[in-house]
Amino acid sequence: MAVAFHDLGSTSGLKKLDEYLLTRSYITGYQASKDDITVHAALPKPPSSEFVNVSRWFNHIEALLRISGVSAEGCGVIVEGFAAITEEAVATPPAGDTKAAAAEDDDDDVDLFGEETEEEKKAAEERAAAVKKSAKKKESGKSSVLLDVKPWDDETDMKKLEEAVKSIQMEGLLWGASKLVPVGYGIKKLQIMMTIVDDLVSVDTLIEEHLTVEPVNEYVQSCDIVAFNKI
Structure with a gap:
């Protein structure tokens, strides 16, 4: 319990x-x-x-x-008011993948050696690619990551900093709980959880190419990985 x-x-x-x-x-x-x-x-x-x-x-x-x-x-x-860290948080496949899987079942009735139009061939190839991508995502491992996000100084708007960080959206990335932690001299850092699909998101790349470049670096001075755990 x-x-x-x-x-x-x-x-x-x-x-x-x-x-x-x-x-x-x-x-x-x-x-x-x-x-x-x-x-x-x-x-x-x-x-x-x-x-x-x-x-x-x-x-x-x-x-x-x-x-x-x-x-x-x-x-x-x-x-209360806070979601526990669970694998299910990223385990549910996007609706598009479910439709793709259903579409694959419909293809079972298609005569693959009969005559097909170019449009039918293209649609079949797209469905097959979507199903393959969905299967790959289900096989991928997931990790829970805790990040320290540091502002430039005590005048940095921490609310806007958090909004800038969470504005980064990509496949395989799910932002979780966050809080402000005092550092000293009136400065606070943002500590934030995220869950990633390992094959789709590289934390180092996320930091180098998204969290410490424009426009996010207007608020963010640096990011550090505090904890990295396999789910």
């Missing part, structure tokens, strides 16, 4: 989480898992020292994300 938390941005929500972690090192199980990443990402800011157990757990997960990452599946966690 999945563990549920509510209002993690409020004092009451943090108090309940603190009580929950009193006798636990992790959200579920005996090792860090995706459940910990989900709750970690759902916290709008690092917890204060008032919440001793939450602070201990938060700092431990921060260290793991910086050093080795987190790969265990976990038992499932629900955070």
Whole structure:
């Protein structure tokens, strides 16, 4: 049964989480898992020292994300208003692929050796290519990536920075939860999750060719990979 938390941005929500972690090192199980990443990402800011157990757990997960990452599946966690990190988030094929697969079934009744018009041949080739592409996507592995996106200075509009980052859309990329993390001297960085299809998206290419070039680099100074985990 999945563990549920509510209002993690409020004092009451943090108090309940603190009580929950009193006798636990992790959200579920005996090792860090995706459940910990989900709750970690759902916290709008690092917890204060008032919440001793939450602070201990938060700092431990921060260290793991910086050093080795987190790969265990976990038992499932629900955070109000926040979607857990799951493979299903990118597992559903686009509607176009479903139609292509249905079209392939219709081709079973076609006499491939009979006379076909040029238009019919072209349509059949397009359907076959779409089905092949769909099958390749289903075979592809997926990864969960946590990015640190740093602004130029404390005057950078962080809302526009986040909008600029999420404006980057491509096949095989799904943006997830995000939060602002204080760095110092009034500067905050954006920490954001994304799920990628490995064969379709290269994180290095995404950073070099999209996240640190115009027009996004008006707000973004640099991007770093904090954690990279296979799903």
